[in-house]
Amino acid sequence: MKPCDFQLFNEYSGRLVDDRDVALLAAIEDGLPFSRxxxxxxxxxxQMTEGQVINRLEWMTACGVIRRFGLVLQHRPLGYRANAMVVWDVPDDNVDEAARHIVDHDFVTLCYCRKRSAPQWPFNLYCMIHGRERAEVEEQIKDLKTSASLISYPSRTLFSRRRFKQTGAKFSSAQMPAGSAI
Amino acid sequence: MELSTTEKRLVNRWQKGFPLEPRPFASLADEMGMSEDDILAMLESLKARGLITRLGAVVRPNTVAASSLVAMQVPDHRLEEVAGIVSACPEVNHNYEREDKLNLWFVVAASSAGELDRVLARIEAMTGLDTCKLPLKKAYHIDLGFSI
Incomplete structure (x- = not known):
């Protein structure tokens, strides 16, 4: 498996991580201690050795379960307050092409295809833009929406207002039952 | 909130590829020309000031847990109450108000698809409102950190 394979891992049979790995992720879900x-x-x-901890973290990074290992920032206090989610309703066959166009833009932080929930929510292609000034982000969104690859698809922009909660995923509440497949 | 020049360097450099070795902070210190204790103190300070959430792993969705983005349409006068109920679920890891009829957006990560649905059923029962599940099909571009 390639570390940057865009397919979801749960489409593969078999499990990449074992119970001990989940326990390890749970143990660091609030972060590594700032100690030597x-x-x-x-x-x-x-009850693992230092070497075992390091080996399992290396393995999970290599196989792409851990997509990055490092500092996780709170972007709002750092000045990134204009956070927009932009969504499009793109025919399934054209999603990959539209996504390729979106991710060509440096200001795009994330780009995903999600299941629709019609009729309430027909949109299937998402991107996130985190910027400092709303006006600047609005310009970037306008450029995206009016580009040739996207102009014909219905879209919507949802800026964020209040943040009620932002943490990492909590694996201590998501411990896998022994032997289950992902 | 402002970061010092050194803090900016630290934050820009170490959002990915943090050393997996016995004394990782000593490596950072070497590279940045500082002492290990200074690095540890700087990280403590960034954390205490709410600028970093943690130092650790960002896990790819649906590898270890079953996760989904979820949206709800909440009447304005109930938004705080409903957001509080949602945030109180340990399985919820992001919860934002957004400018739309669907005005509450959050991510749920649970141990299995069945457990994920049970979390949503519990939220629906506690709030009397529907949830709209929008699971990931494909990721094209992933969060690799920010340049500050």
């Missing part, structure tokens, strides 16, 4: 030997400290909680 953080992996040894995590290992102690899990």
């Amino acid at each position: 030997r953080p992996y040894a400290e995590i290992g102690e909680r899990l």
Whole structure:
């Protein structure tokens, strides 16, 4: 499996991670401790050696379960307050092409295809733009929406207002039953 | 909130590829020309000021947990109450108000698809409102961090 394969992993049979890996992800869900030997400290909680912790984290990174390992920022206090989700209703056959056009733009942070929930929500292609100023983000969205690849598709823009919660996924509440497939 | 020049360097450099080795902060210190203790103190300070959430793993959706984006249409006068109920679920990891008729948007990650549906059923029962599940089909571009 390629680390950057765009397909969802749950389309593959078999499980990439075992129960111990889930326990490891749960142990670091609130972050590594800021101490000199953080992996040894995590290992102690899990009865794993420092080397085992490092090996499993390397493995999960290599196979793409961990898509990045590092600092996770709170973008709002850092000045990224204009956060827009832009959605389009694109015929299924044209989604890949439209997405390729969207991700060519540096200001796009994320781009996803999701299932529709018609009739209430016919949209299937999403992108996120995080910017400092709303006016600037609105210009970027206008450029995207009026580009030749996207202009013919119905779209909608949803700026975020209040943030009620932002944390990482909590694996301690998502511990897998033993032996289950993902 | 402003970051110092050194803090900016630290934050821009280490959103990915954090060293998986016994003394990772010593590596950072070497590369940045600082002491290990200074690095640790700087990270503590960034965390205390609410500028970083954590140092750790960002996990690809649907590899370890079953997850979905979920939207709800909540009457304005109930938004805080309903958002509070949603945020209180440990399975919910992002919860935002957005400018739309569908005005509450959150991500649920649970141990299985069945468990995910049970979380949504619980939210519907507690709020008396429908949830609209919008699961991922394909990711084209993923979060690789921010340039500050």
